[in-house]
Amino acid sequence: MEPFFISTVAIASTEFGDKTQLLALLLASRFKKPIPIILGIFFATLFNHAIAAFCGEWIGQHLNGVMLHALLTIFFILAAIWVLKPDRINPTKENHKNKSVFLTTAIAFFLAEMGDKTQIATALMAAQFQTLVPVILGTTLGILLVNVPVVILGDKITPYIPIRIVRFISAAIFLLLALQELLKLVME
Structure with missing residues (x-):
């Protein structure tokens, strides 16, 4: 249960003001079809974070505990700094009228998550916890x-929403x- 809870809280914390949240707002205002947008976000995140978790689990199997805790400590400190910097997205001028709202959302979200802090966090949490399903479901729930x-x-x-306070x-x-993580590193 701990991997699921920590994954959910960590990812939800990174998402406020993130480019994917701005993308969700952009898609919602452009298409005004919440169900296919939500489904697109869900499937894109699930797929993207599954890839990240599989990579993270593999990394976790090949790093010793000290190295993993050190990496997680550094990542969480960098994420704390990163989350204070507002993300921006530039809406495309592309006409989406003839495209599927679901497909447009899924592709846009999948690509927006590539290399994003939530994808990196997912990989690191999978490496730490060595359990894929709770991490993938937790990170996906955090995004949703x-x-x-x-x-x-x-x-x-x-x-x-007082975005500055949320950050x-x-x-x-x-x-x-x-x-x-630092305490775990010291204890090891």
Whole structure:
């Protein structure tokens, strides 16, 4: 249960103000079809994070505990800094009227997640926990917890979300995770 919970919280923390959240808002305002957008986000994230988790598990099997905890500590500190920097996306001028909303969303989200901090975090958590399903499901749920309300409520809620405070809380969560890994590193 710990891998699922930590994966969910860590990923949800990174998503506030992330480019994928901005992408979700852009797609919701452009298409106004929440169900295919949510399904596109779900399947893209599930597939992307499955790839990351498989790679992470393989890495975890080939790194010793000290090296893994050191990498996780460094990543969580960098993620705390990274989450404080706002992401921006540039909406494309491409006409999507004849394309599938689901397919457009799935492809856009899959590509947006490539090399993103959530994909890296997924790989590292899979390496740490050595259990794929709870990590993949947790990271996917974390993405959905933050993006589904944006898709459904869109521009109605974004003015009321104190994004600066959310970023600081997210950074604090990552620093706590870094501290936890540092303690494991010292204990080993």
